[in-house]
Amino acid sequence: MSFSSNSVIAKSRAVFGRSLTAEDFAQLCDKKSVAEAAAFLKTTSRFGEALAGVDPRTIHRGQLEALLEKSNFEIFEHFSRFDFTESKWFFREIVTQLEAEQILSVIQGVADGSTDSYIAAVPTFLIRRSRIDLLELGKAESFEDISRMLSGTEFGRILQPLLTEAAAAGKINIRECERRIYTYYYISCMKMVEKGCKGAVKTELKRAFLKSIDMKNVVTCFRMKAFGYDAGAAAEQIIPFRYRLSRAAIEQLMQQPDIGRVAAQLAEIGFSVDTSAQFQTIEQLTERISLDYLRRTLRISRNSPTVYFCLIECMQIELRNVKTVIEGIRYGLPGSEIMEMLVL
């Protein structure tokens, strides 16, 4: 554990303490417009600073969401400047994950012929921290362009065969690109855990990582089942690490008719889940399971990498909740209905 471990724990808990509360979300859900929601978020200690310069009356939804994302990114960046160990390598992985999303977005844009919108959507906060020139990447008009721009990077190495194949065939297997990129990302994360931690710290952090991967795999399996794929196809598509989600569990999962049954099965294999609760989406179920574990671990763990990892995950869930509320407000849904969609 580094010298700054205790301060990372204290700082993580302090940042977590500023999270929006259920009461804040209830108030946010009652807002009637994006402007009102922005004005409310501006008054919170969590997002107040990030929104200080904006005029809530004129802010666009996309801009608001971009600023909230930037706020999270800046917190992680601040941690990486403050602590030179775990926060530093975690930050590198956060950047990698965001880069992966951008690359997939560009590939999708080229595949759809909608390359114009990419540059406008690229998060500006990522541009200066990314090892890839994201704005240049946005100029890509073909798979060859992407392949050329990514050459010399790890992503280029992973995607090269698929991009070459796509250049010849004129179409690309996006699902496979996604699988390769995220597999690379998680392998790199697990290597980092192996290299950066020892003993009990490593065991605890690995458990947290693997649980998080399990939940992502549950979502992938459920979605693939909805598109008619079988357990074999799902097993090939999921991230190749597991905590409790064995091959047998995946097969069983693919047979469940609804989210309620999935919840019951997850409870059977040892995940702590309230089976009497109603879940509207599979993400709501998996995030509910994750959030309970993350919050508990964040409060009781004595290991700074685990605490920091839990903070990152909690903040991302919180951000997704805020985006859900903004989306709900835009569609004019009643506050109570939006509240039901959140993971609190």
Place this chain on the structure above:
Amino acid sequence: MGIEKMSLISVEGRAEQLDKSLMLCCESRNFQMNDISEKNGSAAGGAAQNPYSGAYEKLRGTAAALGITLEFRNYDSVKQETPDEFERWAEEVSSGVDKIRAEHEEMLKSIDELRSTDACVKHLLGLNVSFRDLFSMKYVKLRIGRLPADNLQKLDYYTNRCIHFIPFEKNPDYVWGIYLTPADTCEFADSLMKSLYFERTRLPDYLDEDAKTTDQMLENIIDDEERLDRQLEQQMSEYRDKYKDELLAVMSKLKFLTDCFELRSMALISAGRFSFSGYCPTRLAGKLSAELEKLDSVQTVEVPIKPKNAPADVPVRLHNNVIFRPFEMFVKMYGLPAYNGFDPTPYVAVTYCLMFGIMFGDVGQGLLVSLLGLLLSKFTRNGLAPIMTRIGLFSAAFGVLYGSVFGIETIITPFFHRENIWRLLGYTKQPENIFQVATTLLIAALGIGIVLIMLSMLFNTILKFRKRDFGEALFSVNGVSGLVFYISLVVAAAGMFMFGTNLFTPAYIICLIVLPLVLIFFKHPLSNLVMGVNSTEKVSVGNFIIENFIELFEAALSFLSNTMSYLRIGGFVLSHAGMMLVVAQLAGTNTPGAEITVSTVIVYVIGNLIVMGIEGLLVGIQVLRLEFYEIFNRFYDGSGQSFRPIEINFGADN
């Protein structure tokens, strides 16, 4: 003096007399209504819609718009009686206010928009071409506004899309500027710039000059609109002056009628008759019953509540004389006593004043605290003010004893300078200052503590006997056994250390120290025996010994720690003297014959104020701590429910 005796009043009559009965109860301000509907599971009285609430809410909104703080006014002159009459009046007053308010809000919105436009124009002051010329271009379209600063770099990647952005001014969040685009690609450019979150500012048609002139014009328009807005505010103010008194009187009456109607939900109405009940102080119950019975068909039954057999929900109101009354605040802070309990207010008042006086003894400072308390009582409703008046006097009295006037000890002779006293205290020569009698002071502080602990245990014993809880009275730590143990230990210790007499004989130890401890140890079985209770709880011998041993050990330790806790009384006497010594040193008056100058006086004044502020507060808190922790803990159980008479006030409506 103590806990006010309560009576239960049941009121019954014809249903049409319900409102009048409730009004009388409200007006008495001494009637706490019981919710009959809760007990009977029906709320017949509250089923109807409140006919006054509409008019009240409308007027409340009007009062808020006019900036009137709601307060109760005499409403004898208010002519309106029926809900319709109130509605009409509310409509008449509100419509005028609503019209002005709507215009005011419209004006504010317009000013806000103009300011926002002007803010943008101000960022374009370098633009010396008229907007008319720019906006009237046929082949090139122009937009003005601001772009998030982060997105500026992205524009470089759209150079082939015929968008030319000219930045004017920049802050960390935004860049203000204009963009030009060919008319035929305008739609695409607008869409692209929108996706980059460009916030377009639309200038009104009449603003067609260059940026500088436009800015000037906008400022003039804003000034004009602000002037108009001030006129509207003036109109609002005139409206407020015209209607304020009448509005408050009508609202007072409406509030009264509204709340009385709401109280119907707590009454029972059946077969054309109503009934409700509630508690009223016994000394006022007769008067209230007589008033109620003056109403046609209304009958009352008054039942005085005896503390011995009081139901659990009887509310408690403390009733003390004017000297002790301010100290009720401390008792309420801890929790009111049970109806069949004991009001410790007089005890708290005396002990608080005494301990504060001892710890903060200074004639000048005490009288100043008292005077400050008097002034605060006159001009504020602060509950601490009357307490300050009283404790200040005790502080002054002890100041006389210590011979301290604003820390100067040469004006009054201190008690320890009197020969008969210092000889009585065992000193062979006159102590020069209070620090030389520190030991005596600390022993005296312990003595005070011992007396207060004994008194508290005695109170507890008496109270338990009164409640016929003989087990607790005889065998508890704060009962007879604890009292005997504590007194015996104190007497023997005092005999040994002060008079050289060893009382610790085997008989003394066994009878007065060991036996009470044994009784405390076996409190539960002995209590059951005395009270004739068959305990069904099965406890193993091991558990019994461990639990009771720990309890006994903790009790014995608490006797010691509680007694030592009172040392702070002596400690603060010394601390006060020490702080004043520092002030004297800073002022340079600690040596005989020191010259008194203006700076000496200033240092003395500031020093005294600081000592009063810091030490006064500290002593106040420490004494309260002693009261709550060392005294109340031994006998007091703040389990009473506060008496909450029904009354009409604007409370949360403001």
